[in-house]
């Protein structure tokens with residue numbers, strides 16, 4: 001079985017940095033569908049704050065009228081309305097923005113998951129599932145802030161800034177030039193700070209991804225972890241990643257606080273410089289004192305928009321970190337859309353033969369000089385592999401030493417991987433010409449470790465054929481010798497089987513996986529036999545199930561049992577990626593020394609035998 005897992009290059013802490021334009025484009029792609037709601041939310045917030053600004057004027061009018069002994073009833077009503085309206089509008093604006101932010105996150109998650117479930121196997125081999133999970137959960141969360149608050153702050157801040165600058169220019173262009181000069185000098189430091197916020201956030205997020213990866217590994221094999229006494233080491237690995245997330249998170253916070261502080265410093269320094277330069281201009285009679293006073297007041301009005309802009313910039317940096325990691329996951333190679341969705345014509349439920357245009361009945365399979373390697377830098381796993389299985393049902397067994405490339409045959413038939421030379425034919429048609437969904441609908445695949453998913457027995461059985469009827473389900477249970485087990489269980493088909501079917505025995509798991517594959521009514525059944533020993537009853541049950549399936553379906557078995565190969569109509573002996581010999585058990589025992597040795601020493605010979 002392919003079990004190679006190595007530290008993937010693309011989930012390293014150093015996520016390659018996207019160019020600024022591309023980052024913005026990727027971010028904007030998330031915002032675009034909701035730009036209407038963001039504009040609405042922004043406008044409502046703005047109207048709310050403007051209403052707030054009118055309140056002091058109304059209050060002044062109220063006081064004036066009181067002084068003059070006039071009636072204040074209408075002003076009081078107006079003031080009340082303003083307060084209520086202002087509060088309600090602002091709150092509603094905030095709600096619209098928050099809701100939009102959540103929608104942006106939701107859309108990003110859905111889009112990412114829709115792609116990730118369609119990942120091609122070579123991409124899956126390179127990444128760590130836990131890290132991908134954290135991109136879907138944790139990284140998308142970071143989009144919340146940047147897509148709404150930061151954007152609105154940036155626009156509102158820019159507008160206010162512009163208005164204040166115009167007013168300052170009107171008061172005294174020279175003092176404005178002085179202010180802008182000081183602010184730009186100090187603000188240019190942000191060019192140094194911002195990339196550091198982005199980098200620290202990105203590393204913190206990568207570390208969070210590592211936490212997920214480690215947890216996924218630990219909980220995916222908790223029995224092995226416990227049996228190996230590795231609990232403390234696994235916890236330490238999570239601890240190390242968590243510390244790294246903390247360290248980078250703190251670093252991001254440090255740079256954020258530097259950015260915020262620099263705003264205050266810029267204003268303070270501007271104030272002092274304007275005081276000096278303005279004072280001199282007043283002394284020389286160039287401007288009146290009132291202008292200087294007004295200018296200094298205006299300078300303080302600058303604080304708010306600049307702070308908002310700096311904060312928006314900082315949020316944006318966090319957003320870019322998230323977007324870099326999300327985009328990286330989105331760039332992983334995927335299979336065509338119709339595959340996972342099963343939306344291709346003629347599949348729908350996946351319960352029928354599903355091949356639509358192809359004939360029903362057992363499928364034929366042929367390999368013609370197939371050469372394949374898992375990665376370009378690795379040696380070939382298949383070298384000019386050729387064999388032919390006619391479309392007349394029956395069982396073909398693949399045998400050979402461990403690592404000979406038997407499981408890989410199945411991976412290629414399912415088109416999980418693509419050969420580099422040669423052709424693979426199903427029903428005489430090149431696999432590359434088959435729509436993927438139709439191809440897979442024609443095949444039932446039972447992996448070696450017979451994965452049973454968390455959930456109920458029923459969910460597991462119907463996983464590949466959700467619309468199968470109750471009668472068909474019963475019938476399949478009988479065929480796969482599972483009916484007695486289901487009847488024995490207090491909750492029957494609704495029994496929860498535990499994570500990876502841990503509440504079932506190895507033999508039961510195998511048969512559940514076969515039942516699942518059979519419910520798909522496959523024309524070709526690929527069965528990767530378990531290497532573990534089964535008790536005699538389980539082994540006999542399994543053998544009967546496979547023999548029965550072979551009457552109506554072409555069955556290919558990666559065989560580890562003598563009892564299976566003796567039943568096979570045809571045996572393909574593989575060694576080091578080549579087909580060594582093809583024949584029946586008797587023929588091969590007589591003609592092929594490797595097969596003779598395998599049959600004598602390596603194939604599991606337990607159970608009552610084929611008779």
Ligand SMILES: Nc1ncnc2c1ncn2[C@@H]1O[C@H](COP(=O)(O)OP(=O)(O)OP(=O)(O)O)[C@@H](O)[C@H]1O
Pocket residue numbers: 001002003004125374375381400401402403404405406407408409558
């Ligand atoms: N996803 C993968 N990436 C890289 N190499 C792989 C991958 N899967 C399998 N291999 C390698 O390809 C070779 C053939 O593997 P395969 O699983 O086809 O062997 P097998 O004959 O089924 O072995 P076994 O009887 O032990 O299951 C092995 O050397 C294996 O290490």
